[in-house]
Amino acid sequence: MSVKIAGGYSVASSLHDFIVKEALPGTGIEADTLFLALADILAEFAPEHQAALRRRDELQAQLDDWHKANPGAIDLDSYKAFLSQIGYLEPLVDDFQVKLSRVDDEIAAVAGPQLVVPVNNARYALNAANARWGSLYDALYGTDAISEEGGADRGGEYNPVRGQRVVAVANQLLDETVPLVQGSHADIVAYTIVDGALQLTLDSGSEVGLRNPAQCRGITGEASAPSSVLLENNGLHMEVVFDRSSPVGKDSAAGVSDVIMEAALTTIQDCEDSVAAVDAEDKVLVYRNWLGLMKGDLQEQLEKGGKSVTRKLNPDRRYKNLQGEDFTLPGRSLLLVRNVGAHMMTDAVLDSSAQPVPETIIDALITSLIAMHDLGKGDTEPRNSRTGSVYIVKPKQHGSAEVALSVRLFARVEEALGLEANTLKIGIMDEERRTSVNLKNCIAAARERVIFINTGFLDRTGDEMHTSMYAGVMIPKGEMKNSTWLVAYEDNNVDVGLACGLQGNGQIGKGMWAIPDQMAAMIEAKQSHPEAGANTAWVPSPTAATLHAMHYHKVNVQAVQEELKERSPASLDDVLTVPLTETGRNFSTEEIQHELDNNAQSILGYVVRWIDQGVGCSKVPDINDVGLMEDRATLRISSQFLANWLQHEIIDVTQVRDAMERMALVVDEQNAGDALYRPMAPAFDDSIAFQAALDLVLKGAEQANGYTEFILTERRRQVKEQAV
Numbered sequence: 001m002s003v004k005i006a007g008g009y010s011v012a013s014s015l016h017d018f019i020v021k022e023a024l025p026g027t028g029i030e031a032d033t034l035f036l037a038l039a040d041i042l043a044e045f046a047p048e049h050q051a052a053l054r055r056r057d058e059l060q061a062q063l064d065d066w067h068k069a070n071p072g073a074i075d076l077d078s079y080k081a082f083l084s085q086i087g088y089l090e091p092l093v094d095d096f097q098v099k100l101s102r103v104d105d106e107i108a109a110v111a112g113p114q115l116v117v118p119v120n121n122a123r124y125a126l127n128a129a130n131a132r133w134g135s136l137y138d139a140l141y142g143t144d145a146i147s148e149e150g151g152a153d154r155g156g157e158y159n160p161v162r163g164q165r166v167v168a169v170a171n172q173l174l175d176e177t178v179p180l181v182q183g184s185h186a187d188i189v190a191y192t193i194v195d196g197a198l199q200l201t202l203d204s205g206s207e208v209g210l211r212n213p214a215q216c217r218g219i220t221g222e223a224s225a226p227s228s229v230l231l232e233n234n235g236l237h238m239e240v241v242f243d244r245s246s247p248v249g250k251d252s253a254a255g256v257s258d259v260i261m262e263a264a265l266t267t268i269q270d271c272e273d274s275v276a277a278v279d280a281e282d283k284v285l286v287y288r289n290w291l292g293l294m295k296g297d298l299q300e301q302l303e304k305g306g307k308s309v310t311r312k313l314n315p316d317r318r319y320k321n322l323q324g325e326d327f328t329l330p331g332r333s334l335l336l337v338r339n340v341g342a343h344m345m346t347d348a349v350l351d352s353s354a355q356p357v358p359e360t361i362i363d364a365l366i367t368s369l370i371a372m373h374d375l376g377k378g379d380t381e382p383r384n385s386r387t388g389s390v391y392i393v394k395p396k397q398h399g400s401a402e403v404a405l406s407v408r409l410f411a412r413v414e415e416a417l418g419l420e421a422n423t424l425k426i427g428i429m430d431e432e433r434r435t436s437v438n439l440k441n442c443i444a445a446a447r448e449r450v451i452f453i454n455t456g457f458l459d460r461t462g463d464e465m466h467t468s469m470y471a472g473v474m475i476p477k478g479e480m481k482n483s484t485w486l487v488a489y490e491d492n493n494v495d496v497g498l499a500c501g502l503q504g505n506g507q508i509g510k511g512m513w514a515i516p517d518q519m520a521a522m523i524e525a526k527q528s529h530p531e532a533g534a535n536t537a538w539v540p541s542p543t544a545a546t547l548h549a550m551h552y553h554k555v556n557v558q559a560v561q562e563e564l565k566e567r568s569p570a571s572l573d574d575v576l577t578v579p580l581t582e583t584g585r586n587f588s589t590e591e592i593q594h595e596l597d598n599n600a601q602s603i604l605g606y607v608v609r610w611i612d613q614g615v616g617c618s619k620v621p622d623i624n625d626v627g628l629m630e631d632r633a634t635l636r637i638s639s640q641f642l643a644n645w646l647q648h649e650i651i652d653v654t655q656v657r658d659a660m661e662r663m664a665l666v667v668d669e670q671n672a673g674d675a676l677y678r679p680m681a682p683a684f685d686d687s688i689a690f691q692a693a694l695d696l697v698l699k700g701a702e703q704a705n706g707y708t709e710f711i712l713t714e715r716r717r718q719v720k721e722q723a724v
Contacts, residue, residue, distance in 0.1 A: 007039030008352030012280030015287075015348050019366065023291055027372045029417065037416035038365055042349070042357050045409055049342050049358040052402050056343075056705060059434070060467070062086050067470040073583065074471065076573050083576075089437055090400060093444045097501035100451065101422065102387040106334040107451050108505050110235035111535035111557035112265035113545040115333065116512070118617050119269040119293075120277060120286045122300040123311060127542055129293060130314045131264035132333045133239075134546030136173075137248060138258075140166040143519040145547060158247045167248065170259045174240075177233040177553040179211045189253040191242070193223035196322045203253060218319035218327065228260075230319050233553050237262040237329065264545040266507070266536065267333040268427075269293060271363055272340045272395055273459075273632045274617030276610050278713045278720070280348035287366055293335060294374040296382060316382050334391075335384050336427060336452070337371070339363035341396035342405075344709060360394075361409065367392065368413050368424055375423070388420075391451060393427035396459070398434040398705075400441035407446050425449050427507075430493050431456030431633075432463045432705070437575055439496045453502065454509035454536075455493045457486070462636030464579065465644055466706030472580040474644045476595055477637055480579060488574030494533040494561075495569040503561050510537040514629045516619060519547055530555035533564045540629045587650060593659075596651060598623050599638040601663040603693045604680070606630040608667060611689035611715050612678050621670045623663075635696070635708045643700025656697055664690055688715050688722075 002010040011019075020031045066082055083089035106112070117128035140146050141154060141162060146169065148154060152162040167186075174185040183202045190201040198216035200208050210216060217237065221227030228241045239260040243249040249257030269290060277283050292298025299312045314331040321327055340363055345356035371390040377383050385391070394406050403426075410424040426449045428435070428442055435442050443450055464485065465474050480486060490510070497508040510529040513522045522539075526548055529537035535557045539545045587595075601623040609615040619627040628634070645651045664680040664687075671677040680687040692715035696708055703710060 002350065005035040005039055007043055009039045009042060009357075010350045010354075011035070011038075012348045014284050015280045018284045018287060019369075022288065023366065023370055026295075026376065027369060027417075029369070029372075034369070034416075038349075038362075041365060041409070041412055041416065042351070042361055044412065045361055045405070046351070046358055048405055049361065052398075052405060053343055053704070055401075056398055059086060059088050060705070063088070063467060064470050067468065067472075071472070074578055074580075076576065079576065080573075083437075088399075088434060090441050093441050095499070096444055096447060098443065098447045098450060098505050100425075100448065100505045102389050103425070103451055103505060104334055104385055104387050104389065105235075106265040106330075107391070107507055110265060111530060111552045112236055113263055113539050113548040113552070114507075114509060114536040115264045115267040115542070115545055116270055116274065116338075116538055117267060118274040119271060119289050119337070120275050120282070120616075122289050122292070122298060123302060125269055125289050125293060126298060126300055126311045126313065128264065128267045128269075129332045129335060131267070131542035131545050132262065132314070132330060133260050133317070134263045134542055134549075136170055136238075136259040136261045136546055136550075137163075137166050139261075139519075139543045139546040140169055143543060143547070144517070145169075145519040145523055147520075160247075160251065163248055163251070167252070167256075173550055173553065174231075174238070174259070178215050178231045178238070181208045181211050182206070183208060188256075191226055191229050191240070191254060193219060193226065193322055198229065198322070216322065218321045220319055223324070234556055234558075236265075236549060236552055238553070261546045261549045262329075263549045264333045264539070264542065266336060268336045268338050268393055270338045270617075271367070272338045276614040276616035276712070276716060278614075278716045280346075282614070283346065283348050283362075287370060290337060290367060291370045291373065294370050294372075294384065296374075296377075313382070330386075331382065332384075336391035336393050337367045338393035338395060338427075339367060341707075341709075342402065343396065343704060343707060364392065364406075364409055364413050364424075365416065368417060368419070372417060372419075375419075388423065389425050389451075390419075390423055391425050391427065393429065393452065395429045395456075396432055396705075396707075397428065397442070398432050399438050400445045403428060403435075403442045404445040407449060410449065422448050425451040427452030427454065429454055429456050429459070430489075431459035433460070433467050436460065436489055436492065437572065439493065440500060443496065443500045443502075447500075450502075451506035452509065453493060453497050454507070454538075455490055455511055456633065457481070457511045458631075458633035458637055460489065461486070462633065462640045462706050465637070465640040466701075466703075468578045468580075469640075469644055469647060469701055469706075471578050473585075473648045473650060474641060475579050475581050476591075477599070477641050483579040484574050484577040485579055488570045488577075490532065492570035492572075492575055494564060495567075498533070498561055498565050499569070503558070507536045508534050508561075510534040512538040512629065513540060513544060513548075514634070515626065516540040516544060516629060517627050519544060523547055523550070527551040527555065530557045531560060533557065533561045535561075592651060592655075595645070596642070596655060596659040597663055599642050600656070600659040600693075600697075601666055602628075602630070602638045603635060603642075603696060604660065604663050604667045604690070605670065606635050607693040607696070607712070608671070608677075608680060608689040610712055611692050611719055613676055614716065623666065625670065632708050632712070636706055639696035639700045639708060640706040642697045643706075646697065647701050653698065657694065660684075660690065660694055660697075688718050691715065 001013040003016040171186040219226040241258040242255040243257035244255040246257040316328040344359040346359035347356040605620040620630040680690040
């Protein structure tokens, strides 16, 4: 069922009803006005989006032909000349600085963790939005961040041995980042506010202050005996909480029961890579949850500890400054929304020929319309953007012409909705090779809107493999993180972002930690992100955000960025170095089988949930039963890698099929406890999920830019049709 609107377009009834009955009321926009604007925007921009997709295909065909005609080692001078000739490598624009206005501090001024969450899952969306603040004690105690050796196990009732280790780590962090004039935070027996300053009594009887008194921002409770003390470092907050009745607080001389970290400053509510939305009904759920977040009334009922719990957005946090005046801090993460890529078509809206239209155009208009509910709030209501901006992350853009197209689309949406110019800000995902090598031009195309560039290792690696599919045999994906192109790509993103003036205006981000159960390793590894000049980086959970926040206290990102401005920029030659295996390298039978099994299991473990259950992002056990956060980006790497090895005859179709069947048995066993799970074995030919996984490899070389969405969407729709 659909509803006709202007211009011969039709909108699926479920989407039409959602827009009219839920999204529009309160915006001041009439339904006829909105749908006329939708038709006009589609008529103007859909042909341009289709032309951009054709341009991608033309460039890829030229790349394929060049590599086939130039086998073996790549001569970079000849290669760059060719890329420039076909327009893949753009002439560099002149130096410039971004010109931004009305950007919230969480993006422009303060460095901290970022979450990415599927917005179609209300519980996940709420958890992420509420991850602005998190218990450091709980994050340390409940994960492997604290060793269990020496009687510090974390199972069962509260373990005081483990608790003491947690407290020691927290005190060390405080000593490093909010030092006392003398002594340690571990020595404090009392906190009081005296004459407008924090006074700390040590166990020696000495009364001391902070080395930098301004780091105490405020308190809750009474000045003589605060309930908590709010500290600040590098723009981030930590709240020391007192409760002598708690198991931890009763063992603390000062009654400290917790340290609450300001954690996920920003969260991307995702409509794209982590979401399986294949029809209008799926899309309405995506939009409805985004609407709930923007209005502030999203709720989710869940069972916890045998009781029904209502989860909703946290209120702002209230404090008193040291002069006794009230102030608040945001209680929720600043939310961005990630629209789908330009390559996705949706039949939720059909043109006059009953053909699907670009989904990204629908996303741009409807997610912006929904955000008007936040823009229209009064000063007394908790708001998402306190500056009056809407933050839209645009993924999978190829080169500056596509970024410019997005900018013009945003301007047209603003006009349609009556929004001030440049209300809609753009986040540029640096995850496609044509964007990486033309990043300066891409930023220039959006210089009045761009508030975010982010290196996406996973998608970027998938595109690297597909772009150079016929250049030769790719190195195994486990070796990719040490490859020449990747190191240069990561550095180039920071170098270009700083040169274009993003410091103090927007985020320069780094990618995900994908192993949510290995927090000790994350703590060890992810400090490298702020040390590399990134003022945000992705984490897989609220707990991980709390732990990653420690890194932004230990590293002053702004100071790091100042130093990095002086280094030599990353080499374009290095970014363009294709990660091919060395000439003469012969893989052993064991190596080949390992790569086959590892990638086949990864593909199947993710695809089976996407196809059969509509789960776009989840923790999937790998071949060694280690849980990894998987989305379409990880799938793109695995499928393109095997497609490349298949193309260059390192493996054959029989081997792929055999590996898939054997790994399907493993995946079936790993999911045996899931009542909703449908085993793939032994009827492999009848399993739509299995066939989808096989298609992703066997048809991988022919998928536009190596994207997985086309096969996934087709096969998911088959499953849904069977269920009707």
